[in-house]
Amino acid sequence: MDDINASDLAAFRREVRDFAQANLTPEMRDRVRQGFHATRQDMADWNRILHGRGWSAPHWPVEHGGTGWSALQRMVFDIDMADCDAPELSPFGLFLIGPVLHRFGSEDQKRRYLPGILDGSTFWCQGYSEPNAGSDLASLRTRAVRDGDHYVVNGQKIWTSEAHYADMIFCLVRTDTGAKAQAGITMLLIDMNTPGITVRPIITQDMARYVNEVFFEDVRVPVENRVGDENKGWTYAKFLLENERTASAYLPQSKRDLKRLKAIAGRMAADEGDGPLIDDPAFDAEIARAEIDLTAHEMMIWRVLSDATGIDSAAAASMIKIRGAELRQRISALWIEALGPHALPLYGPKPDSNTGFGEPDAPGAMSQFLIRRAVSIYGGTNEIQHEIIAKRGLRL
Ligand SMILES: Cc1cc2nc3c(=O)[nH]c(=O)nc-3n(C[C@H](O)[C@H](O)[C@H](O)COP(=O)(O)OP(=O)(O)OC[C@H]3O[C@@H](n4cnc5c(N)ncnc54)[C@H](O)[C@@H]3O)c2cc1C
Structure with a gap:
């Protein structure tokens, strides 16, 4: 499976560790060791530093900025970075919506969104769960109604990790109430600064803010921000969830x-x-x-x-x-x-x-x-x- 030999792998690991030692600030490492959730600043800084070395998205296809490493190299990279107490990068762009856009996004969406994910300047969050739709995700009720060149979104998401950091949310919304549950869902990419969006904190038992409630009231989303086809969102949502579980x-x-x-x-x-x-x-x-x-x-x-x-x-x-x-x-x-x-x-x-x-x-x-x-x-x-x-x- 992997064509890298043992001495090349050892050299690669030294390179990774040297890079981490040279570039991680003591403050970043301390925050990781002390169990704090990474700050947006830490994640953005570390993402930018890794991007400068071409290492921010090793698992992405090379044409989109990936490294072309073997699975073994990717794995030891992650192991060595964790061992050096590097902050974990925000997963929502790099691991979740990024690969969806590679596979299902329009050329315009790839051009608009992938560079900001790769260099860490744009933060994303995941709008799947709702108060009555978690395990039974297909029962989600956040509604999007077409109005000319826009969808108008109303509803609520919950447990939205890092929504307070995010510039964008990828969101599952219901576009057809008559169809079978899975068949009436669409995936939209929504700018968190759009009027009508409210983010409220949920404090978890570690006394930290990581998750949120996100409310949508008549939020207008351009049709070009739809991923793939209307009512086909379940296909993209499942592809993303499988990546999430492997990660x-x-x-x-x-x-x-x-x-x-x-x-x-x-x-x-x-x-x-x-x-x-x-x-x-x-x-x-x-x-x-x-x-x-x-x-x-x-x-x-x-x-x-x-x-x-x-x-x-x-x-x-x-x-x-x-x-x-x-x-x-x-x-x-x-x-x-x-x-x-x-x-x-x-x-x-x-x-x-x-x-x-x-x-x-x-x-x-x-x-x-x-x-x-x-x-x-x-x-x-x-x-x-x-x-x-x-x-x-x-x-x-
Ligand atoms: C810290 C944290 C971060 C999160 N971040 C995000 C995020 O960023 N974006 C997002 O969209 N969501 C997020 N979630 C939500 C998460 O995906 C849901 O909490 C999860 O899917 C469970 O849904 P629920 O909370 O509604 O529980 P429920 O679905 O109500 O489940 C309650 C209990 O019933 C059990 N249960 C339910 N159905 C079955 C069944 N068919 N068979 C057997 N047992 C069953 C469950 O296992 C669970 O123990 C986050 C959650 C947490 C805790």
Whole structure:
């Protein structure tokens, strides 16, 4: 599958790590380590820096600014960047709507929107879920009615990540109320500065603003901002969701987190006077189990990337998503177990001043543990992924 040899790969990894060390500011890294959601500024700056090196969208086709790297290079790039505490780039442009536009967008849409995604100057958000349409997305009710050269949009989206940063939203709207649910949906690209759009924050249990409600009141959207055909939005929406699930493997993050878990367990004692937790056979077994499962997860991802499973692609994406989410949650729960009371504060201004106990890995552990409850919800809950595996993979 990959024609890069071991020494070229080692040189490539050195190049990636050197680049990250040279270009990440201490502030960016600290915010990542302390578990803060990346700021728009951090994501935009890092995206621009990567773009300057031609590395902002390795997975894109070369003609649109991709690198032409092999799957192995892309994977180790992500692993090394996460290991260096680089901020994760906003996924909504690069991973979600970008590939949809490559495949289904008009030439005008490609010209207008892809450059801003590639260089990180335009931020996007995803307007799929509604108060009564999450798992059952096809029951969405945000309405778009044609009025000459425009659609007029009314309705509400919810859980819209990064809507407060976004310049644009890609939105599923209902354009035909008479058709079967999936058949009456259209995808629109909407400028967030259009009159009639209101964004309200939702504060999550990590006390941060990441998600929002977005309201549309008589919002006029030019017809040329429709992706593909009217009433065919479900096709583009499904293509995008499959990409979202494959991107949700969380392998780079979980590898970094496991390393951090070992560092914590190497320092913390179960009780005063005890040796480090890592020498406790029961805790050590937990770490070993997580590591074995993470290795198996990595192998599974490889097999899927090399098309070696023979499993339907949607079912494979769902399998990866479930496993990736479970591992992310399990490892962050082990952090909390290992840190004990040190984990209590949500955030710390500096790595060594979070608790007063001087435990350098405490800041951010609790906030990340809490927000990671959501990884088995967004992009479709684990229960829904099980249904997809049953239908598409097992043909039940
Ligand atoms: C942090 C976060 C960020 C998000 N970001 C975005 C975003 O940017 N854009 C966006 O559009 N959406 C976003 N979402 C929304 C997310 O996609 C939905 O929350 C998710 O699809 C579940 O929908 P719901 O919340 O309406 O729950 P429901 O669909 O009401 O589900 C409630 C429970 O019932 C279970 N359930 C439902 N149907 C079935 C079934 N058929 N079989 C078995 N169990 C079932 C579910 O698994 C779940 O446990 C985000 C959510 C979170 C938490």
